[in-house]
Amino acid sequence: MKLRIWPAKTKEKRATVLAGLILLQAICALFFIGDVIEDFREDGHLDNPHLLLESVAAIALVGGVIFLMIELRGLLSRVSDMQIGLDIAQGHLADIIETFFDEWGLTSAERDVAIMILKGLDNDSIAQVRKTAAGTVRAQATSIYSKSGTDGRAQFISLLIEEFLADNQHLGSAEAALNAKTTNAASPDASGETT
Amino acid sequence: MAAVAQQTSGRVSAREVAVWDPLVRLIHWSLALTILLNGTFIEEESKTHEWIGYIALGLVGLRLVWALIGPKHARFSAFPPSPARAVNHLRAMLSGDKTIHLSHNPLGALMVYNIWASVIAIGITGYMMTTITFFGVDWVEEAHEVIFGWLLFSVALHVAGVAFDTWRSGVNLVRAMINGRKTIPYGREVE
């Protein structure tokens, strides 16, 4: 399953560019408006074609600013929706993992080690991160494989991947989003943020 | 453990929330720059000084429009001007309440309205000084200078407030105003 991370980054870059353009256009509008005001103060009337052009430019720029602001708001809300979807998917994955760990009766230390195995760390690296002996990690890993009914690292990893892949068809859909929200005491992300 | 936990499930890690959109951040730092320039390097009686002043006015104007039509956290509704709320927030902080505000907290809200109002007042008095009616009129020039002094004091208070709130809440507020995201420590309620 493709967790579409980079389109979000691209959208964020676009949002930043939009913001910059809004600022630039606003300053240009300011420039023309200032000119019109100054000329008006000197002449007292606005029929000079030069002034007319400047007024039109100012109005166009202000219109552009408002339009781009609305565009930017829309873009940001799409990014936010994507992020929520992603959070829910990640929360969903986290819940699946938790369910398995509960089923297998892994201790909390074993859970930590199991996650790191899934992340691809070897026993020595795990020992370093946890600041324990490599022997301790080996013992914990053995317990994990035994409890999960797997032969070793490779089988353990593939067991979970299979589960994620099996659930794949649900992860992208709105249904799953709704289900994830209502079924679980979900991740802090979904419940913690209030309006 | 913390380093790994950060990347696994949402359960045991801090979480990142997108709060400040690019326009809010851009306006914030641009405004800070205009205040810095006009307050220090740029000569007072120069055209550049005037133009930077008008740009500052424009930036505040832009922000006010954005506060009307922008995304959730940028809007007035997310940080209403309310001394009552500010007092409540103060009380809550003193009694150890650790709730984190995603947008400006009530005290911070008062500060931003203060800063915007000050910039507007400074800009308007500045413009007035270029008009025949108010050219060389003492009170306009005085007001311009006095309010600017107040602004500098407010900015100092603002910086101190940000530092304090960063320490108290555990949320890096300066970084949030740079990359837009607040990292909420695990287990904290947000509002």
Added chain:
Amino acid sequence: MRKLALIAMMALATPALAEDVTMDSILGTTMEEVQASLTAMGYEVRKAEMEDGKIEVYFVRDGQMGEVYVNPQTGAVTKLELKG
């Protein structure tokens, strides 16, 4: 002696002829003198202060704003800014 000369000059100036302040003008060695000179020339004096050791006066006339800097030692104009 200079003061007498100045007063004499002002007495001779006819109100109908509005004289313009220029870079060559001699306006006075004190704030009061400079203000008086400008007023006699038909300018409305808005503000006078010392700036960088010079006498600075803001004035308005016929929709035109201006600032003049005068050397208090010589009474001569050192800088003149006319706006609008």
